Amino acid sequence: MSHMTARTTVRLPEDLLARAKRKAAAEGRTLTSLIEDGLRLVVAEPRKAGKPRRVLPPVSTARGGLMPGLDLTSSSVLQEMDDLDAVRRMRRSR
Numbered sequence: 001m002s003h004m005t006a007r008t009t010v011r012l013p014e015d016l017l018a019r020a021k022r023k024a025a026a027e028g029r030t031l032t033s034l035i036e037d038g039l040r041l042v043v044a045e046p047r048k049a050g051k052p053r054r055v056l057p058p059v060s061t062a063r064g065g066l067m068p069g070l071d072l073t074s075s076s077v078l079q080e081m082d083d084l085d086a087v088r089r090m091r092r093s094r
Helices: 014-026 031-044 075-093
Strands: none
Touching (some): 014 031
16 A cells, blocks of 8 residues: 655744754654654544543542531531531622
């Protein structure tokens, strides 16, 4: 099977081009072959449907359990927590 080749001009950031040239030289190959392999990888990669999944950084190292001094068996504590939440919501809506 014969492959046709085509010439094209691409514009690349200087630092990326320099790194690519160094990598090609270190591997004893041409810049063209390196770029060709890179393009093959990108165009062969199956695209996933929908949005890419966001990876969020961990925000807590907590292992669970209640904060010290919090007693969820007391209805007055629960009512106070509910009241504080209501006050926060009212302040935000102003």
